[in-house]
Amino acid sequence: MATTTQDVPVSGHPPIVPKNFTAQQPETVRLYPLSNYTFGTKETQPEEDPSVLARLKRLEEQYRLHGMRRTCEGILVCHEHNHPHVLMLQIANAFFKLPGDYLHHEDDEIEGFKKRLNERLAPVGSQFSGEGVNDDWEISDTLAQWWRPNFETFMYPFLPAHVTRPKECKKLYFIRLPKKKVLSVPKNMKLLAVPLFELYDNTARYGPQLSAIPHLLSRYNFEMVDENDNIVAVTPGTPLPPGYTIPPRVLGGDGADDGQDTGMTGVEEGMKIESHQ
Known part of the structure; x- marks a missing residue:
């Protein structure tokens, strides 16, 4: 006979809720589920430079005219399976990058950055309507600054002592996604929701900047909500929201738990977001 939910025993030992552990820490950030967001496509946005050498050559030309290049990129976070995921673009099925780009020399930093984000991800025309369009x-905290000392591909999370005229500074900002948001992706790119455990210590696949994102986000506590704004998970050590209780540990049945946390299972590496025409 099939086991029903009522038949499955649960632990007789309720979890011990630790004391608060949130001193000197930013406010808790609410993450909404990936399913809250709508994704579409728009016209192809070809890369400005056909090669890395051409990009560095253009950087050198712009530096002579306007000085150090200012680049802004955003870390957009939602959750899937109660685990933070970062939205990032994939180009040519190989190259990963965060939404954003370099600022035009005359642009204000934040307004120029918003303009660049809209170029990459804002819907166009009347494709969508309603909330989140x-x-x-x-634009929230600056989480990191990377420096390019010379007209080379290498960037560093510090400015070398001998460098007084860096060629580029790239800032990574934490962007708080609202409850609903409509995003449109250029046809020549994919938008991926990549879990933190996939990024962590994975420089071989994502490079030093993207693989450092879990470190950058570790300063925050998160609360995950479902599509109806019900809190479904919180960071241990944070005050429990009113009405929220820690789920009991299941001891038998399909959801049996032997008391050991085994980590995330069944989650794809870099979950692809299917775009809707």
Whole structure:
């Protein structure tokens, strides 16, 4: 006979809720589920430079005219399976990058960055309507600054002592996604939701900047909500929200738990977001 939910025993020992562990820490960040967001496509956005050498050559030309290049990229976070995922672009099925780009020399930093985000991800025309279509971007904390000392591909999370005239500074900002958001992706790119455990210590696949994102986000506590705004998971050590209780540990049946945390299973590496025409 099939086991029902009522037949499955649960632990007789309720979890011990630790004391608060949130001193000197930013406010808890709410993450919404990936299913809250709508994704579409728009016209192809070809890369400005056909090669890395051409990109560095153009950087050198712009440096002579306008000085150090300012580049802004955004870390957009949602959750899937109660685990933070970062939205990033994939180009040519190989190259990963965060949404954003370099600023035009005359642009204000934040307004110029918002303009670049819209170029990459904002819907166009009348493809979509309703909540989340024309919402502004909430640019939050600067999480990292990477420096390019010379006209080379290498960038560093510090400015070498002998360098007084860096050629580029790239800033990574934490962008707080609202409850609903409509995003449109250029046809020549994919938008991926990549879990933190996939990025962590994975420089071989994602490079030093992207693989460092789990470190950058570790300063935050998160609370995950479902599509109806019900809190489904919180960071241990944070005050429990009103009405939230820690789920009991299941001891038998399909969801049996032997008392050991075995980590995330059944989650694809870099979950692809299917775009809707």
